[in-house]
Amino acid sequence: MLNRDHGKFLYIIPALCAFIIGILVTVRYQWPIGWDIYYHIHLARVYMLEGLTLHDPLYNAPSGNIINYPPIFHLTLILVSYILQTGLFEAARFMQPVLISAIVLSVTIVASRFYEDRYTGLAAGILFISGSVAVRSVSPIPENMALIILPFSIYMYYEFFREERDRLVSALLSGALMGTVALIHPAATVCLVFSVTLITAAVAVANIVSGSVCALKRTATGYLAFLIVGIIIASIWWLPALYVKSTGGAGGVSTGLQFSRGMSILHYPGAFGYLTALLSIPGLVAAVRKRGLRDLFIVSWILSMLILSKGYYIGINVISYRVLIYMMIPLSILGAAGLRYCSGIIERKSRVAAGIFFVSVLFVALFQGYAHITSPKTADYGAMTPYGRIQIAPPSESEYELAEWFREQGGVAAFSNYYTMGFVAAYSDQKVNPILFTDPDALKPSKLHEKRIKYLVFDRRLKADGNFTFRARDNFLFYGSKTRVDRLEYPYLRKVYENGDFVVYLVTA
Numbered sequence: 001m002l003n004r005d006h007g008k009f010l011y012i013i014p015a016l017c018a019f020i021i022g023i024l025v026t027v028r029y030q031w032p033i034g035w036d037i038y039y040h041i042h043l044a045r046v047y048m049l050e051g052l053t054l055h056d057p058l059y060n061a062p063s064g065n066i067i068n069y070p071p072i073f074h075l076t077l078i079l080v081s082y083i084l085q086t087g088l089f090e091a092a093r094f095m096q097p098v099l100i101s102a103i104v105l106s107v108t109i110v111a112s113r114f115y116e117d118r119y120t121g122l123a124a125g126i127l128f129i130s131g132s133v134a135v136r137s138v139s140p141i142p143e144n145m146a147l148i149i150l151p152f153s154i155y156m157y158y159e160f161f162r163e164e165r166d167r168l169v170s171a172l173l174s175g176a177l178m179g180t181v182a183l184i185h186p187a188a189t190v191c192l193v194f195s196v197t198l199i200t201a202a203v204a205v206a207n208i209v210s211g212s213v214c215a216l217k218r219t220a221t222g223y224l225a226f227l228i229v230g231i232i233i234a235s236i237w238w239l240p241a242l243y244v245k246s247t248g249g250a251g252g253v254s255t256g257l258q259f260s261r262g263m264s265i266l267h268y269p270g271a272f273g274y275l276t277a278l279l280s281i282p283g284l285v286a287a288v289r290k291r292g293l294r295d296l297f298i299v300s301w302i303l304s305m306l307i308l309s310k311g312y313y314i315g316i317n318v319i320s321y322r323v324l325i326y327m328m329i330p331l332s333i334l335g336a337a338g339l340r341y342c343s344g345i346i347e348r349k350s351r352v353a354a355g356i357f358f359v360s361v362l363f364v365a366l367f368q369g370y371a372h373i374t375s376p377k378t379a380d381y382g383a384m385t386p387y388g389r390i391q392i393a394p395p396s397e398s399e400y401e402l403a404e405w406f407r408e409q410g411g412v413a414a415f416s417n418y419y420t421m422g423f424v425a426a427y428s429d430q431k432v433n434p435i436l437f438t439d440p441d442a443l444k445p446s447k448l449h450e451k452r453i454k455y456l457v458f459d460r461r462l463k464a465d466g467n468f469t470f471r472a473r474d475n476f477l478f479y480g481s482k483t484r485v486d487r488l489e490y491p492y493l494r495k496v497y498e499n500g501d502f503v504v505y506l507v508t509a
Contacts (some may be wrong), residue, residue, distance in 0.1 A: 001341040010118045014125025015105035017366060018137075021129070021373050022097025029379045032092040034139035034395035035419055041088045042426040043067060044074040044081075049429070054244050061412045061431035062452050066245070070183045070237045073142035089427075092140040099144045100137045104128055110151040110335040114158070114294055115340070119358070123336035126362050131273035131332075133324045135378050143325075146181045146188035151329055153177035157196055158297050160222045161203060171222040172229050179233025189234070191308065191326040196226060198304035202296055238430075262311035263320035271324050275365055276335040283338030298337075316477065317323035385474045387464040392419035398501035402457070403427035405497055405504075411454025411487050413504075414442065416462060418475035420502075424457075437472040445492050445509045456493065456505045458485040 046056050052071060059065035066406075081091035103124045110120030137144055147287040153174045178196070182189040194314060198380065200223045207216040218343035225401045255301075269277040287295035305327035339361055347354035372378075381393035395403070399420055404430040406413065414433045415421035421432045433451050442448070464471070464478040471478050477487055485503050486495070492509030 011105070011108040011112050011121040011125065013122055014108050014129070015101040017369075018104040018124065018129055019097045019101035021370055022100045022138050023450065024374055025378060026093050026096045028374075029212060029394060031379075031394040032140050033096060033142065033379050033393075034090060035381045036141050036420070037092050037139060038140060038393075038423045038426040040069070040074060040077065041092060042422065043069065043071075044077045044088050045426065045429055047071060047074055047385050048078060054241055058425055058429065058431050061433055067113065067241075069142055070241075072180075072184045074186060076145070077140075095140040096138050099140060099148070100129075102148045103137050103144060106148045106151045107329055107332060109335055110155045113155055114298065114333060115337060120336045120340050122332075123339045123358075123362060124333045126365050126369070127276045127279070127335045127339075128271070128328060128331040129373065130365035131271060131276055131328055131368075132372045133271040133321070133328050134369065135372050135375075138373055138378065141344065142185040143188055146185040147325070147329070149177050149181050149184075150188060150192050150326070152194055154195060154199070154297070154301060157199070157222070157226060158294070161219075161293055164273050168222065168225045171225040175226040175229030176233060178226065178230035180362070182234035183229065183237055187322070189327070191305065191323065193227075194308050195229075195301050195304040195326075198307070199297055199300040202300040203293075206296060226297050227441075260317045261319045261321070262312055263309070263324075265310075268324065271321065272328060272331055273365070273368055274330075275361070275368065276332055277340040279335035279342070279361070280331055282341045283334040283336070286337060286341045287334070298330050298334050302334065303325060305330070305332075305398070328430045369450060383474065383476075385476060387462075387473070387478055390417075390419075390461065390476065393423075395420075396501060398499045399423055400427075402497075402502050402504075403430075406430040409455065412452050413455040413457055414448075414451070414453045414476035415457045415459075416479075417457075417459040420457070434475075437475055440472065442477075443470070443490065446506050448492075453507050455496075456507060458488075458503045458505075460485060460501050460503065 003064055013506055026330065032038075041338070042058065046053065046067070047060060048183055050057065054067055056065045056067050077088060077095070080095060081088050084091060084094060086094075107128045108125035109119040110121075111124030112118045115121075129137070137147070156170045156174035156177065160168070160174065174196075176229045177369065178189065178192055181192055200219060204216060204219050207213075207219055284299065287299055308316075308318065309320045309323040312320075339358065343354045343358045346357055379394055382389040382391050402420070403426075407414075407430075409430065411432050411433045413421075413424070413486060414436045415424070416436045418434060418437060422433065424430050425432045433453060435447065435451050435453065438455065439447060443456075458477075458479070462476055462478045463483075464480065466480050467482070468480040469483050471480070486498060488495075488505065490505075492507060493505040494508055495503060496506045497504035
């Protein structure tokens with residue numbers, strides 16, 4: 001019974017479930033999920049005000065700042081805002097259920113095509129959202145847009161090797177999709193290219209072992225076609241961005257992560273969900289037994305992301321937890337294959353028992369996904385510092401009031417809290433500067449004059465134990481227990497605004 005295809009729309013079920021979960025999350029919170037989206041809303045505003053540019057004049061004013069992301073996501077956000085006739089914040093909220101359901105649909109379709117079985121696709125889509133790592137998929141950010149396209153790029157690369165005729169169409173299409181990903185999210189591009197490179201190496205080794213020189217040449221040709229087309233499309237934005245960066249201009253793009261954040265491999269199963277991790281074992285067993293092209297692709301894909309997540313061991317800056325979402329895609333596909341494998345064994349004795357087992361496992365996975373994604377932790381973002389955890393999203397009532405106040409102001413404002421600064425810039429188009437938590441001499445009149453600072457914004461929540469006046473750490477300016485930020489006695493500062501969490505001073509010198 002499980003081997004029969006009862007409807008070509010079966011794979012829509014996981015995406016529909018993800019969409020409903022995304023709607024529930026969106027309705028529950030008045031702000032978009034996550035902090036990153038505020039930065040991207042800000043960039044969308046820059047494009048609306050300045051046109052397509054490589055320079056952000058509002059961050060690090062008056063000199064401006066580099067733009068760290070290609071513009072496709074931000075242009076899409078602007079388009080959604082225009083179509084809905086609403087603000088960028090509301091447009092971002094609208095995108096939340098759309099993005100998570102589109103990612104799940106992508107995983108479902110690709111899994112179905114890999115295994116030529118819609119039940120495997122159904123299982124893969126539901127298993128994908130069952131892990132805690134998938135919680136980030138509900139955030140309206142460029143990475144999630146890239147995750148929709150990434151699985152199709154790898155699948156089309158797989159199709160190239162399946163084709164018996166010596167054609168490059170699938171490899172070229174895979175490269176085109178890679179180039180599109182490069183115009184959305186840099187890190188996703190790195191993950192995709194690394195995955196395809198390791199998959200290609202695995203296929204090449206298989207060609208060598210089989211002694212097929214022609215197959216080896218075709219493998220190299222397909223890989224080069226993938227890279228060349230991808231690079232050509234990516235160069236539409238990356239070429240001018242890298243050129244401007246090379247000239248030392250104010251625009252350009254950041255090309256590297258400045259830090260690493262590791263994660264013990266023992267915590268990986270918890271992030272993926274123990275159910276998915278467990279089901280991937282029989283999936284791996286079946287893959288090793290068959291040793292087909294499909295099995296080589298899926299296992300190599302997983303292995304590539306496992307290696308990349310530990311890149312800091314060889315000096316590559318990486319945030320391990322962020323890489324796991326890319327590993328979750330092939331792992332959920334392998335887990336789905338494992339579930340089908342186990343169901344097949346049970347089906348030999350009882351078709352009814354196999355059906356009950358299959359449905360029960362997916363019901364548990366769906367419940368886990370619902371529990372993870374609708375948890376209050378989904379919207380609660382914080383930054384860990386030596387002085388405790390600081391909430392950075394959603395914005396507090398005081399942050400909202402502060403942003404409203406700045407809508408009527410001008411000049412450049414310096415903030416003691418990087419994350420509040422980002423929200424205010426996105427909400428009010430206020431010019432901002434990070435000098436308070438980046439320069440130890442920030443409060444000297446000469447420095448304030450040099451940066452043309454008009455306002456200083458202090459966060460009352462950044463009070464810390466210690467015998468010091470101010471101390472900059474981790475994108476915050478903390479103040480000591482004896483310091484009163486609401487009563488600073490500098491002759492060139494005059495308090496002009498105050499609410500529950502913030503104090504704003506006008507620089508008069």
